[in-house]
Amino acid sequence: MKAAAALALLSLCACADKSDAPRPIAGADAGRGLEIIGRVGCAACHRIPGVAWPSGTVGGTLDGFADRSLIAGRLPNQPDILVRWLRDAPSLSPETGMPPIPITEAEARDVAAYLYTLK
Template identity: 65%
Template sequence: MLALAALLCGCADKSEPPRAIMGADADRGLAVMDRVGCTACHATPGVDWPRGLAGPSLHGFADSPMIAGQFPNRPDVLIRFIKDAPSMASATAMPAMPLTDAEARDVAAYLYTLHD
C-alpha cells in the first residue's frame, strides 16, 4: 500500500502556476532586452540575431528552478538579478544593467514566457 501511495504521489501534477508580475509587460520586456543588448550574450527565443553564445541560452528559462544555478527562480530574485547580477554573484560575467525597476519587471515577465 505504501509503494502504491508513493507511486501515485510521483504522478501528481507538479506544474507551477505562471509567475505573474503585476504591471509588467512581456512584449516590452523583449524590446528592452533588444535595446540593452541582452541577446548579444544570450540565445533568446524569438530573436534570430544576434545569437549570443557568451551567456546561457534563455530557452526554457521559465521552467528552470534556479537563476544562474544559485538562486531560486522567483520574480523578486530575478528582477534583482537582471538589474545587478554582480552584486549577487561576484563571479558572473553579466554586467549590472542600466534598467529601471519597471524595465527589469518587464524583462522578467518576458523570461517567464519562455517554456521548453
C-alpha cells in the same frame, strides 16, 4: 518509524520541481520586455527565443527559462530575485560574468515577464 517516514516525505517535497509555480509580475508587460531585451543587447551574450540576431553563447540560451528552478544555476527563480539579477547580477553573485544592466526596476520587471513566457 512514522517520524522517519514523515521526514523523508518532507525532504522530497522540499526538492520537488516547482517550475510550474506561477510567477506573476503585477503591472509588467512581456511585449515591452522583449523590446527592452533588444534595446540593451541581451542577445549579445544569450540566445533568446524571439530575438533572431545576434545569438550569443557566452551567457547560454534562455530557452525554457520559465521552467528552470534556478537563475544562473545559483538563485531561486522567483520574480523578485530575477528583477534584482537583471539589474545588478554581481550584487547577488560577485563571481558572475553578467554585468550590471542599465535598466529601471519597471524595465527589469518587463524583461522578467518576457523570460517567464519562455517555456
